Amino acid sequence: MKLNQKIVREITPLTESDFFTLFSRKKTEFDFPLHFHEEYELNLILNAKGARRIIGDHVETIDDSELVFIGPNLYHAWFTHQCISEEIQEVTIQFNNEILNTQFLSKNQSSYLRKLFEDSKKGILFPLETITDMQNLILTLKDSHGFTSVLNFMQILHLLSLSPYKTLCNEGFHEASLNANSRRIKLVFDYMNKNFRNDISLQDISSLVNMHEVSLSRFIKKRTGKSFVDCLNEIRIGQVSRLIIDTTQSISEIAYSCGFNNISYFNRVFKKKKGCTPKEFRENFTGVRLYI
Incomplete structure (x- = not known):
């Protein structure tokens, strides 16, 4: 697969008044170019076996479903590639670090969240068991409103921080240093x-x-x-x-x-x-x- 396109800086619709923005789409193909933005992004993708994912310097053909957490300014995109699904489902949640700032993440009770956010600089892929556990929470987030939606969103982040996962990019690609208590x-x-x-x-x-x-x-x-x-x-x-x-x-x-x-x-x-x-x-x- 060759990508004859540019890497686009995306200006997301997230405003200063939003805790997060959520997009839920059903489609037959991926058509957004390789891009990056300042916001964190959580992506749940279903029924997309054979699609190609690029996160930073990591390229991989995906299975039926996946859940990925992407840190700020990290190149990412999904491409149709070999996917022939008639109904790809995609839920994208975007938010910035103002709601979970350095002062919040520095607290002892936030240690798992702190590591999750640090590791997201290299892109995080969650296992199938986590997708199974989290899928309904993520899919129904769009149906919650007001501060209840914020609490549900925070619950999702908390549960993801406790899940096993693997990072995708090489250490040097995002110029990230290892976050460890040492x-x-x-x-x-x-x-x-x-x-x-x-x-x-x-x-x-x-x-x-x-x-x-x-x-x-x-x-x-x-x-x-x-x-x-x-x-x-x-x-x-x-x-x-x-x-x-x-x-x-x-x-x-x-x-x-x-x-x-x-x-x-x-x-x-x-x-x-x-x-x-x-x-x-x-x-x-x-x-x-x-x-x-």
């Missing part, structure tokens, strides 16, 4: 995000956080489930993906500029992370350029 792990990821273009060794970071290399390696693995090298590669691949989409630089130039000094190694890492070669990834976005 000053050391934050220092590690801040350093890697700022210095990914350079050679970075475990020794460099161990001196930064005052830990022995072996201890730091175990610490990163315990906190993230990934090795130090995997974490660094994820940040670099995220940056590579953005440049492949947004620039006309050659892939080798991009790889070197993002800290990969061996093209063969880069190609192996990229294919393992993205499931396709860098060239195939670029072909998916042929003709796509940022439009503001």
